[in-house]
Amino acid sequence: MPALTFSLHPQLNADTTPVGDLPLTRVLLMNDANYPWLILVPRLPGVSEIIDLEENAQIQLTAEIARVSTALKALTACEKLNVAALGNVVPQLHVHVIARRRDDAAWPKPVWGVAPAKPYDDAAREHLTGSFRRALQIADARG
C-alpha cells in the first residue's frame, strides 16, 4: 500500500542534518564537508520522479531549487552548481544542489562515489545549517 503521509527515507535521514522546510520541500545538509551540499525533498508521499509531481508542484520545486542554488552560490562563492535528481539507490525523490570548486575533492567529476564522506564536526555543522537558514529565511524546525 503506498504511503499516505510523508516521511523521510531512512538513508536520507542518516546522511543529512535538517536545515528547515520551504513551502514544498524539506532542505537537508549532506553530512560531507568535502562539498557544501544541500538536498531538497518534496514533502509528499510516494513520489520518485520529478514527473510524478503535478505540474504546479514541478514549478514550485523549480523555484525552490533556484532559491537554494542562489543561497548556496552566495554563501560559498562556488565556481559551479551541480543540480541532480538521481534516486537509483534511494527512490524517494530528492534533488541534490551541490557547490563545486576547482580545488574540491572530486573536480571535475560528479561527486558521487569519488571521495569518502568527511563528516562535519558539530560546531561546523551547526554554523553551516544556521547560515543556510538565514540565507533561505527559514525558521529552525527545532523551535
Next chain:
Amino acid sequence: MPALTFSLHPQLNADTTPVGDLPLTRVLLMNDANYPWLILVPRLPGVSEIIDLEENAQIQLTAEIARVSTALKALTACEKLNVAALGNVVPQLHVHVIARRRDDAAWPKPVWGVAPAKPYDDAAREHLTGSFRRALQIADARG
C-alpha cells in the same frame, strides 16, 4: 565579450546527434548505447547555471524536462530517470535526462565516468532519433 547568439558547445556537438528543437531547448541524443540518454540545451547564449535563466525560462525548461522525461520513460520502460545539470567540464547549460535500468552498465551508480561510451551504429541511431522525434512531436531539423 559574451556570445550574443546561441551556438552549441563543440564537446556537446561531438558527443551527440540532434533530435530536434523544443520551444526553449535543443534536444540531443548522447552517442552512447549503454543508456538511452538525452540532453537538453537552452538555445540562449551565455547561460551556465539554471539560475542564469529568467524565471519564465526556468519554468519552460522544467516543462521541457518533463516532456522529454515522459517520452523517454514511455519509449524505454526504464526503471528510473536520472535528471542532472552538472557542467563541470562543459560550462554551457545542458540537462541530462537518462533512462536507467537495473541491468545497465553503471547501475546503481550515476553514469558519468563508469563505462566507456558505446557508439550507436548508424541504423540504430537513426531509428532512435526518429522514435524520439515522434514521441516528442518535433520536426526533423534536416527538413
